[in-house]
Amino acid sequence: MTDTVVVAVAAADLWYSYWWPVLTWQMVLTALGVLALFARRRWPLAVFALTLPSAWLIGNSAAALIALFTFAAVSHRKWLVATCALVLATCMIWPVDTQLGDIEIDSWWLAYIAYALAPAAAAAFLGQFVQARRELSARLEEITEAREHEQLMATQKILAEERAQLAREMHDVVSHQVSLIAVRAGALQVSTADAEAKEAAGTIRRLSVRTLDELRHMVNVLRAGGSGPTDLAPQPTLAQLADLVAGSGIEATLQIGPHPELGAPAERAVYRTVQESLTNVRKHAPGASAEVALRHEDGRVTVTITSTAPTRPTVPLPSSRHGLLGLQQRxxxxxxxxxxxxxxxxGWRNTLTLPV
Known part of the structure; x- marks a missing residue:
C-alpha cells in the first residue's frame, strides 16, 4: 500500500510537469524512473540511478527524492549517500528545458543551487535519521532482552538457593526421623512374637525404607537446582502398580484390563494417583480395603480406586491437603x-480419566 501511494505521488508530479498530451522520449524516460520506485526497497541504488534523468529533465523531481530517501535509509556508507545527494542536486540545478533544449542559467544561479541542495540534503538526512532510529530501536530491544535474561538468571539463583536450603532441611530432619522409624520398626519386627504385630512392623519398615529412597531422589532433584537433567532413578510406570498395591499396607486388589500403550507422563500420573489414593485410605480409613481398577473404553483410560468404609476409629494424622489437588492439576x-x-x-472413590 505504501509503495502504491509513493508511486502515485511521483506520477502526479510527472503529470504536472508534462501536462501536454504529446508523447516524447523525455516522458518515457521519466515514467520509467517512476515505475522503478516499486523496486526501491530491493535495489535502492539502481532505482535512484533510474530516477536521475527525471531530475535532470524537470528539475525538482519527487521520484528522485523518494529514491534518495530510500537509499539513505538502508545504506551505512555515508560518503556514498552524500555523493548521491550532490549528484541529485547537480541534476536539479540546471535542468534541461523540455521545449527549447537550452540550459537555463541566469543571475539567480545561487538561488537555484540552494533550491536544489535543500530538498536533496533533506531527503538524505531524513533517510539517515530513519535508519538511526530503526537501529536504535533494535538496540533497545536487545538491551531489554538482556535485562530480562539477567532477571531470569537472578530469579533462578534465588530459587536454587531456596531449593538447596530445602534439600538440607529434608536431609537433616525428615530423613533422620524416617530412618529412626525404620530402625524401630525393624527392632519391633525381630523382638515381637505376635504375628500380626510382626507383619505390621515389617510393613512400616518396608514403607520407611521406600520413603527414604524417594527422599534421597527428591534431595538430588532439589540440589540440581534446575540446571539440567540429573542421573536419577527411572520414574514409576504401570509395570510397578502390582508392587505398589502389594506394599500399600492395606488389603487391596488390582485389576488391569486391556489397554493401549501410554506415554511416560500418563503412566506417572496413573501411578501417583494410585499411590496417593492408597495412602489416603491407609491414613484416613483404618481397616478399610481398596480396589484398584484400570480399564480402557471410548479412547480413554480410566483408573478407579474405591475403598470401603473404615472399620476402626480414625487416628488424626498431619496432612497438607494438597495431594489430590496436585494430582488434579497433573x-x-x-x-x-x-x-x-x-x-x-x-467409602471413598477417586477416578482418573486420561485420553489415549
Missing amino acids: AALLGGTLTWGATPGG
Whole structure:
C-alpha cells in the first residue's frame, strides 16, 4: 500500500510537469524512473540511478527524492549517500528545458543551487535519521532482552538457593526421623512374637525404607537446582502398580484390563494417583480395603480406586491437603480429569480419566 501511494505521488508530479498530451522520449524516460520506485526497497541504488534523468529533465523531481530517501535509509556508507545527494542536486540545478533544449542559467544561479541542495540534503538526512532510529530501536530491544535474561538468571539463583536450603532441611530432619522409624520398626519386627504385630512392623519398615529412597531422589532433584537433567532413578510406570498395591499396607486388589500403550507422563500420573489414593485410605480409613481398577473404553483410560468404609476409629494424622489437588492439576495438564467423592456405603472413590 505504501509503495502504491509513493508511486502515485511521483506520477502526479510527472503529470504536472508534462501536462501536454504529446508523447516524447523525455516522458518515457521519466515514467520509467517512476515505475522503478516499486523496486526501491530491493535495489535502492539502481532505482535512484533510474530516477536521475527525471531530475535532470524537470528539475525538482519527487521520484528522485523518494529514491534518495530510500537509499539513505538502508545504506551505512555515508560518503556514498552524500555523493548521491550532490549528484541529485547537480541534476536539479540546471535542468534541461523540455521545449527549447537550452540550459537555463541566469543571475539567480545561487538561488537555484540552494533550491536544489535543500530538498536533496533533506531527503538524505531524513533517510539517515530513519535508519538511526530503526537501529536504535533494535538496540533497545536487545538491551531489554538482556535485562530480562539477567532477571531470569537472578530469579533462578534465588530459587536454587531456596531449593538447596530445602534439600538440607529434608536431609537433616525428615530423613533422620524416617530412618529412626525404620530402625524401630525393624527392632519391633525381630523382638515381637505376635504375628500380626510382626507383619505390621515389617510393613512400616518396608514403607520407611521406600520413603527414604524417594527422599534421597527428591534431595538430588532439589540440589540440581534446575540446571539440567540429573542421573536419577527411572520414574514409576504401570509395570510397578502390582508392587505398589502389594506394599500399600492395606488389603487391596488390582485389576488391569486391556489397554493401549501410554506415554511416560500418563503412566506417572496413573501411578501417583494410585499411590496417593492408597495412602489416603491407609491414613484416613483404618481397616478399610481398596480396589484398584484400570480399564480402557471410548479412547480413554480410566483408573478407579474405591475403598470401603473404615472399620476402626480414625487416628488424626498431619496432612497438607494438597495431594489430590496436585494430582488434579497433573491430570488437567494431560488433558484428563480427576474426580473424587464418597460412595453410598461410606467409602471413598477417586477416578482418573486420561485420553489415549
